[in-house]
Amino acid sequence: MIEFRAVTKEFPDGTVAVRDVSFEVPSHRTTVLVGSSGSGKTTLLRMVNRMVDPSSGSVLIDGEDVAAADPVRLRRGIGYVMQNSGLLPHRTVIDNVATVPMLRGESKRAARARALELLDTVGLDRELAGRYPGQLSGGQQQRVGVARGLAVDPNILLMDEPFGAVDPLVRAELQQELLRLQRQLGKTVLFVTHDVDEAFLLGDQVVILRTGGEVVQIGSPEEILAAPADAFVEGFVGADRGRRALHLEERDGREIVVDGDGRPAGVLVT
Numbered sequence: 001m002i003e004f005r006a007v008t009k010e011f012p013d014g015t016v017a018v019r020d021v022s023f024e025v026p027s028h029r030t031t032v033l034v035g036s037s038g039s040g041k042t043t044l045l046r047m048v049n050r051m052v053d054p055s056s057g058s059v060l061i062d063g064e065d066v067a068a069a070d071p072v073r074l075r076r077g078i079g080y081v082m083q084n085s086g087l088l089p090h091r092t093v094i095d096n097v098a099t100v101p102m103l104r105g106e107s108k109r110a111a112r113a114r115a116l117e118l119l120d121t122v123g124l125d126r127e128l129a130g131r132y133p134g135q136l137s138g139g140q141q142q143r144v145g146v147a148r149g150l151a152v153d154p155n156i157l158l159m160d161e162p163f164g165a166v167d168p169l170v171r172a173e174l175q176q177e178l179l180r181l182q183r184q185l186g187k188t189v190l191f192v193t194h195d196v197d198e199a200f201l202l203g204d205q206v207v208i209l210r211t212g213g214e215v216v217q218i219g220s221p222e223e224i225l226a227a228p229a230d231a232f233v234e235g236f237v238g239a240d241r242g243r244r245a246l247h248l249e250e251r252d253g254r255e256i257v258v259d260g261d262g263r264p265a266g267v268l269v270t
């Protein structure tokens with residue numbers, strides 16, 4: 001479990017990116033941080049692997065304050081996937097995936113064997129192993145990015161708008177792949193997006209942030225849809241509700257959650 005305890009981040013120029021934020025990220029589940037641009041999502045995510053240190057408050061992983069951990073070691077044990085895949089352009093796909101395990105001391109042979117398995121895991125043909133990132137489509141590059149994030153077999157996977165730069169069809173495919181992967185692997189995933197649909201599709205828990213880095217609401221998609229905390233959340237999740245994958249319907253006098261195809265997805269427990 002990851003715990004954010006009253007974290008605030010003020011950058012040297014006086015920008016307060018995150019203000020007194022507390023929440024827990026349960027293990028083996030997907031938690032999505034969603035909010036408009038500048039609401040502090042990336043800053044919060046980066047506190048977990050100490051790419052950003054909070055100005056006050058603390059972040060704990062399984063009860064241990066990350067401030068006490070060596071940042072380089074910490075980062076090598078946590079998967080990190082970012083928007084533009086972050087692949088090294090002059091290294092082949094397989095080398096991109098095998099690099100971090102080798103930095104951790106695995107032999108080249110073992111790291112490469114594992115990298116090939118990971119290509120299978122993320123649904124990429126092994127024939128792509130020898131290509132350079134520039135020779136892949138955007139969607140394929142993101143899959144390599146996910147494979148690289150998984151290469152050290154981390155308990156925690158941080159994903160910062162990983163599907164933000166691909167077209168909607170590929171994006172939908174990658175989202176389904178992540179759901180499948182997560183059912184199989186059960187990592188503790190912390191995922192950043194500004195897309196509410198994506199947040200509700202992927203998140204077991206959704207954390208809604210607003211500009212200024214404040215948490216407005218935390219809950220399951222069903223809970224948030226059923227009872228938006230305030231007008232801000234209502235506007236945020238309510239916009240374009242007809243298109244929303246999950247929504248509420250009243251049937252037989254009870255409010256139930258149905259998916260985009262009208263199939264019941266659950267009953268609200270209040």
Ligand SMILES: Nc1ncnc2c1ncn2[C@@H]1O[C@H](COP(=O)(O)OP(=O)(O)OP(=O)(O)O)[C@@H](O)[C@H]1O
Pocket residue numbers: 011012013015016017018035036037038039040041042043044194
């Ligand atoms: N190094 C920095 N120095 C100063 N201000 C920063 C720095 N990094 C981020 N900020 C500011 O902090 C605020 C939160 O940024 P952050 O990137 O965490 O937001 P975000 O919700 O991830 O936004 P986006 O969706 O646009 O990536 C913004 O106002 C941003 O400009």
